[in-house]
Amino acid sequence: MPLLEIKNLHASVEGTEILKGIDLTLDSGQVHAIMGPNGSGKSTLAQVLAGREEYDVTEGEVLFDGKDLLALDPEERAREGVFLAFQYPVEIPGVSNTYFLKAALNAIRKHRGLKEMDAMDFLKLVKERMKLVQMEETLLNRPVNEGFSGGEKKRNEIFHMSVLEPRLAVLDETDSGLDIDALKIVADGVNSLRSADRGFLVITHYQRLLNFIVPDRVHVLLGGRIVRSGGKELALELEEKGYVWLEQEVGVAASPTGAAVGA
């Protein structure tokens, strides 16, 4: 059974249709990349999978491990094993990173019928996972994302992912705003979490990230549809020729209305 099956997904926000029939199948153990220009619907796809209320699914279905994902609340999806690394992670004042993560992990564990982790074991887990993204200890006790630099925020997302151990990880433009060194650290972190039990959807604007996180499959999103899929060479071809080339090839406009509704 595939980890994730998206069938003819249509979604709109404030009455404007952004996703116009997405079809995608992802198996456990695979990394699929989704590329596209601004306004193509990349972030919308990520948010819809995570369950953001503002987006209306007007048609289609999404199966996660054979289950109807769209019928679940966002926190239920998370507990089932769906993780979204946000493009713009928010700050949670007054709540330490550690406290937050422990609450999240225990909510997920409870859902899976596991015993809650006590503080000592949790700290051990955290210390181990910190190394994956070269996280500084000081960031552990700071309120979530408060005063974090752009790079630190993105690394924090991957750190969260490493602690929560999801089955499906959706990375929403994790590379945006990162310099090459930060990019490498994030990519290393992601790569160390690749396993047969896990699937990744890596959403990105640029090909560069895919040099470090090598995908099994690449899909190109244009105007709310996947217009082409291929192997990792497709990403290189896009980089060389640009999105406009592909637009002309498939005869589709890059974005639905031209209005920017998140990439």
Added chain:
Amino acid sequence: MAAPTATQVFEEIAGQGYQAGFVTDIETETLPPGLDEGVVRAISAKKNEPEWMTEWRLKAYRHWLTMSEPEWANVTYTKPDYQAISYYSAPKSADDRPKSLDEVDPELLATYEKLGIPLREQEMLAGVVAVDAVFDSVSVATTFKGKLKELGIIFCSISEAIREHPELIRKYLGSVVPYSDNFFATLNSAVFSDGSFVFVPKGVRCPMELSTYFRINAMNTGQFERTLIIAEEGASVSYLEGCTAPMRDENQLHAAVVELVALDDAKIKYSTVQNWYPGDMETGKGGIYNFVTKRGKCEGRRSKISWTQVETGSAITWKYPSVILKGDDSVGEFYSVALTKGRQQADTGTKMIHIGKNTRSTIISKGISAGRGQNTYRGAVKILRGADGAHNYSQCDSMLIGDRCGAHTFPYIDVQNPTARMEHEASTSKIGEDQIFYCNQRGISEEDAVSMIVNGFCKEVFRELPMEFAVEAQKLLQVNLEGSVG
């Protein structure tokens, strides 16, 4: 039969003479609405007070007539009609009370359930059972009072103290909040009904937290409560006021006065967790007006007074627990969490007055606004000319939940001594849908998310509360914040 006038009631009691200990039995126990000298005398007579006490009340009443209600608070309300209030009512008769919990407002019961209040207590709070009946049968209360007596600690109602310990009352009542202090305090001084009296003698540390819960107090007389706490040299005491259950009360106006006196090396900690009925969520109708004057005097050197409060109820709140730092090296502290939502309005804060040398004050105020709540913090720090080496730290944080509420800050700083050190920090944060969604995406429900964020915000204040109160306060906030985002 027509209700007797205040004068008739007074004459009836006066005619029977003052008898120690008990209240005479007359046909009606409730004074008709209205306030005049006759009413004041009647109240005093009902309590068998000595002449000097009646005189004090009358002095206050006459002064009240010359005053006008303050208008500067950042709240909007319809002024109470002082002539339409009854200033003394006996506890409800058995006929007026609900016969069982089935007759009580189901919404009220739902809140009791959420707060984990046992059934027996629910009956008491809803007025199904008279308070006296409950406590008379609780042996805990009696053992507890016995222990205090052994240590020389006096803990009784203020009415009892006026009769049994007049020297202490004469010495300290009005010494921190003079009868002429402000409109509501003056009114209180004339018509106060009951309250707590605590006296801790030299060198004694009160071994348990004293709570109004254990003091037998007829329900309907709580509107003009008067409390006086005295800690002699080296003494210390922690006092808890209030309870987490929403208190239904027909009396709209609550104008209490609390006075704390700490002598050399004494410590008084006064904690309040109050959840007055806030009134109808849409209209605010039936909500309590909570106008309270609370003040502590660090009379002695190295004395310390701490106010800690969590307020989530009442339609209108107007209170500024304050500390007068008279003794050298004395310390005043104020920790507060105030939540407003629905159509509540709060104008609260504190006053720290530095008079002695090397005095220190700490103010940590957390305001949470949700719905259409309006939260105003008003703080005043005064450093008088002789207050060498004074130090104040003020931190005033606001949290906004949703986008229809408001938070306002009015800090006043008056420094008349050049050696004073003042630190002031303020912050505003918001809980919006983005934060909630982020928490959701990590597996945390909305309810837990709001609770987590608000607790993180309030933890500096909760830390100062006695433990059981802290747990109740957290639960209280959670219950009150349900459904407040989005």
